[in-house]
Amino acid sequence: MPSLLDYKMSVTLRQETPADHRAAENLTREAFWNLFVPGCVEHYLLHIMRDSGAFIGELDTVAEMDGQIVGNIVYTEAKILGDDGEWFPVISFGPIAVLPEFQGKGIGGKLIKHTIGRAKEMGYRAILIYGDPDYYGRFGFVQAEQFGVGTPDNMYAAPLQALELYPGALAGCQGRFYEDAIFDVDPQAADEFDKSFPDKERTSGLPTQARFQQLVGMRKPRA
DSSP states (O other): OOOHHHHHHHOEEEEOOGGGHHHHHHHHHHHHTTTSSSSOSHHHHHHHHTTSTTBOGGGOEEEEETTEEEEEEEEEEEEEEETTSOEEEEEEEEEEEEOGGGTTSSHHHHHHHHHHHHHHHTTOOEEEEEOOHHHHGGGTOEEGGGGTEEOTTSEEETTEEEEESSTTTTTTOOEEEEOOGGGSOOHHHHHHHHTTSOOOOOOOOOHHHHHHHHHHTOEEEOO
């Protein structure tokens, strides 16, 4: 069996092209199907996100192995509404996806580390995401609460993670984090889009879904 080093050596990262779109949507569907909820909408989100004004094409990166697209990460512009009324521009990534058969081999981490470096080079302030702290902590993300940043409904949420791209980047940015409106996915439109893919069974009661619900509940009011 190939080692983790073999996979890291053989994976090529490059910017996504239009020819990659369907493959990226398919791998996103495969990666997220039944992960958080029965079915998923992330592949539809990716589909419509590319036409959003918030989409950052320069950070849209695919992982390729032997000519096959096996991973993808995309970024959008986001913002923090400061408690003082000032808006602070930040960025966010997601969906990030790796084909299930290639997960656990460092590909997702490679995509994250590569694009963090690119985002620093491009001069962005910080990256904020919603994700599992047990995973994203290894890349330097910490709870956004440490910077006084909460959700749009003014709560501190454990899954809301932040990474400064230079020292002190989030100093004085206490407030509420807002993703782009593209993340407010229409479930009916997502279901209609999903019909263009092979039928898959929707399953509930999975451990990953229980973990998702646990994370969703890890909230407290901002003081």
